[in-house]
Amino acid sequence: MQRFRADSSFRSVFLLTLGLASAALAAGCKPVAFHGTAYEPPATAPRVILNNAAGGKFDLADQHGSVVLLFFGYTHCPDVCPTTLSDWKRVKAELGGNASRVKFVFVSVDPARDDPATLHAYVSRFDPDFIAATSDSTTLASIEKSFHVESAKEQTGSASGYVVTHPSQTFVVDKDGDLRLLYSFGMKTSDVVADIRELLRGA
């Protein structure tokens, strides 16, 4: 009788452990449901080497260990670009301590008007930690092509000069250097933060 009780109890613990292990394994294997549009399968992000405001280079390949948010815009853009930078500011604040492992990179596709210093001053208005970078138009066109997007100058008759048609999305590169997510304009802060946290956890 005593032996039966011991066997029964052992069996219960064994089954419980097996059940918990299976559940944990299942949870671990379950793909993360990102809020942003996911690149499947993830692939190494395109090569991005740009000039930063300090006269140095920004190389996307050097950002391993950090999640990178990348946006193509320009400083004379009064609507979509500052809105995106304001969104990033909220994302950074909500990330708290994790923000140190996230790089926010604003790439100007209007090098004729946005020299690195002008660009840096503009981006710093939103957050001095945001990275401002640009290059010559040929290099920028090549980088945009590798992301399957493009920009173009357009004359609208505005007193503010020409406008630039540009991508409205934000690209997200994970800490291993893979292009993982794409966010449409007007992304919800809490969704972006949740996705970035998953990527920082290694999703």
Added chain:
Amino acid sequence: MTRSRFLGASACAAFMLCVMTACRHDARPVATSFELHDAWVRSDPDSGSTTAAYIRFVNGTSDTVVVSKFSSDDASVVELHQSSIDASGETHMAKRDTLVIAPSHIVVMRPGGYHLMLIGTTHSLQPGAMVRIAMHLSDGAIVSTSARVKP
């Protein structure tokens, strides 16, 4: 019809009338005039630059309202622009000459859509400050609003 059935039917009809009246009332815009609400301007620390302003236009009248010109003492030029995002995600911006608000309609300016371009700001626009913006209507009237500067 018995008296109780008559009373029941009358109560039911009265209730339905109330519901229908309430629904019809709710469908009407709250405003009965042309109004401007929730105006704001994105801050810009640099004088002489360009920033955007957003306003909600409520036309509670039975006439179409056409805004043919915009102006502000805080900017050299104020233009109406419209951003749009195409199927591929590219954002385009077009200058518009007039803003048309149909009778009993609301037009909401917001990032990624209609906005006013304040070009050549006359001074630094810091958060908390107010900017006066005037709408010149096609019938000659001028309606203005104060827009709060936000980060």
